[in-house]
Amino acid sequence: MTDIGLWTIARATPDRAAVVDADGRTVTYGELAAEADRIGRGLSALGLRRGDTVALMLPNGADMITVYFAALQTGLYVVPLNWHLVAHEIGYILRDCGARAFVAHERFAETAAAAAREAKVPADGRLAVGDVPGFRPLAGLGAGGSGRPEPRTCGALMVYTSGTSGRPKGVRRPLTGADPDEVPPVTTWFFGLFGLKPFDEHVHLCCSPLYHTAVMNFAGISIQLGHAVVVMRQWDAQEMLRLVERHRVTHSHMVPTQFGRLLALPEEVRTAYDLSSMRVMIHGAAPCPPHVKRRMLDWWGPVVVEYYAASEGGGTLITAEEWLRRPSSVGRAWPGSRVRVLDAAGDEAPAGRPGQVYLQMGDATFEYHGDAEKTRRSWRGRMFTVGDIGFLDDDGYLHLCDRKSDVIITGGVNVYPAEVEGELAAHPAVADVAVFGIPHDEWGEQIKAVVQPEAGVGTGPELTAELLEFLAGRVARFKLPRSVDYVDELPRDPNGKLYKRLLRDPYWAGRERAI
Numbered sequence: 120m121t122d123i124g125l126w127t128i129a130r131a132t133p134d135r136a137a138v139v140d141a142d143g144r145t146v147t148y149g150e151l152a153a154e155a156d157r158i159g160r161g162l163s164a165l166g167l168r169r170g171d172t173v174a175l176m177l178p179n180g181a182d183m184i185t186v187y188f189a190a191l192q193t194g195l196y197v198v199p200l201n202w203h204l205v206a207h208e209i210g211y212i213l214r215d216c217g218a219r220a221f222v223a224h225e226r227f228a229e230t231a232a233a234a235a236r237e238a239k240v241p242a243d244g245r246l247a248v249g250d251v252p253g254f255r256p257l258a259g260l261g262a263g264g265s266g267r268p269e270p271r272t273c274g275a276l277m278v279y280t281s282g283t284s285g286r287p288k289g290v291r292r293p294l295t296g297a298d299p300d301e302v303p304p305v306t307t308w309f310f311g312l313f314g315l316k317p318f319d320e321h322v323h324l325c326c327s328p329l330y331h332t333a334v335m336n337f338a339g340i341s342i343q344l345g346h347a348v349v350v351m352r353q354w355d356a357q358e359m360l361r362l363v364e365r366h367r368v369t370h371s372h373m374v375p376t377q378f379g380r381l382l383a384l385p386e387e388v389r390t391a392y393d394l395s396s397m398r399v400m401i402h403g404a405a406p407c408p409p410h411v412k413r414r415m416l417d418w419w420g421p422v423v424v425e426y427y428a429a430s431e432g433g434g435t436l437i438t439a440e441e442w443l444r445r446p447s448s449v450g451r452a453w454p455g456s457r458v459r460v461l462d463a464a465g466d467e468a469p470a471g472r473p474g475q476v477y478l479q480m481g482d483a484t485f486e487y488h489g490d491a492e493k494t495r496r497s498w499r500g501r502m503f504t505v506g507d508i509g510f511l512d513d514d515g516y517l518h519l520c521d522r523k524s525d526v527i528i529t530g531g532v533n534v535y536p537a538e539v540e541g542e543l544a545a546h547p548a549v550a551d552v553a554v555f556g557i558p559h560d561e562w563g564e565q566i567k568a569v570v571q572p573e574a575g576v577g578t579g580p581e582l583t584a585e586l587l588e589f590l591a592g593r594v595a596r597f598k599l600p601r602s603v604d605y606v607d608e609l610p611r612d613p614n615g616k617l618y619k620r621l622l623r624d625p626y627w628a629g630r631e632r633a634i
Contacts, residue, residue, distance in 0.1 A: 124302045141352035158189035159268035161261030169194030174218040176200040192299035194272040199330035206233035213238035225249025273297040278332040289488035321346040324371040356380040360392040367396040374615035375407035408544040429505045448516040477502040527556035542593040557626040568600035578605040
């Protein structure tokens, strides 16, 4: 037994701040542990047992974190749901994961009720924060009892992949059977990669949706290590700066889209807040345009640290100092992990030559729930791939090119859209950009760019000519888009991931891509 972990800290210092909720209310470790016990008892009383699933459709806040810890100590799989999905998409996930319990917030009442009916979630397992028709109050679950739920055994997060290339699948890891009071050594090891130690007056700012793997993991680990977690209900650039100053935030996890919105603030706003408490600003989840990262480093200094991982595992890490020397890299493998790049034949690709990226994280394993074929395709021995293409340089630094599913094959030549997107994003008229292949009878695929212009920028042939001229000096001629379309906003999720499929699929209706 150590001095870390939610329930251990709650016993030793029950008044220690655990969560600062979006409404400003502070939840102590004692209060969080007691609520997690109550809900855990209630889930057990409903008949849920080790290996069963509870799904959560909750906004960012203490409720989401509390139910997560309740399930974590009762051996359940926790499936956080993206509340931007529509009812039939939620219903699909509820059916696929076999949810025995479904906790929803009244903010999503109509969608949650429809999804629960469609998925036939048991009536007594429909639980609500607030008023949801057909759901009973979560506040009454486990009320009237006392003590911890029995038996206690560790559950696990089971996050569904984003579905950017098709229907999402749950990433399901074997349950360990460990004692929930025993914090796994990998937890302190992982935060140690970023220089974060237990206690040490750390404060974490949660500024993205908790239904994302990394966001929930960073919040959960922070609490396990004695760090207070300040929760934003929704992202707002200036509010984020205010919270950093107000709570002396030491670490956070962000995505490049949020960097862009911070940098878009007027200089007098950006410089009005004291950010000196920040020790490490961790970013990942999506490629960061080099010009955006350089501006963040100029502003925040060397606290900006990048890592590469996925819901399935990871990964690599690169410090600010390393990145300035290798601005296209996402770093070297974490201690205890491996990164390999394999060619089409499954052989080791030489340094500098792109291939499929494979990762290994110790002895960790997973499966895609209900999809044995996708699981089989993802694994090669003890290593797995999520479909990314990249190369290793002579010093073992990984450089990502793109996702395999996004590579454009035009005239038999591979073009990596991420490279073209990164260059176009540097043009001052471009707020966001997506590049992908569309059908072409002679070349197989033709390169298309879809641009979201900056506010107030006029679109049309003149801007297209300007963008292509700008790009011509930065990439080879065969990589230039043959056409440019303009949209008010690209389809991204709140964590910055681009739903490129929604842009590309209409062009391929009735046709089949080679990839």
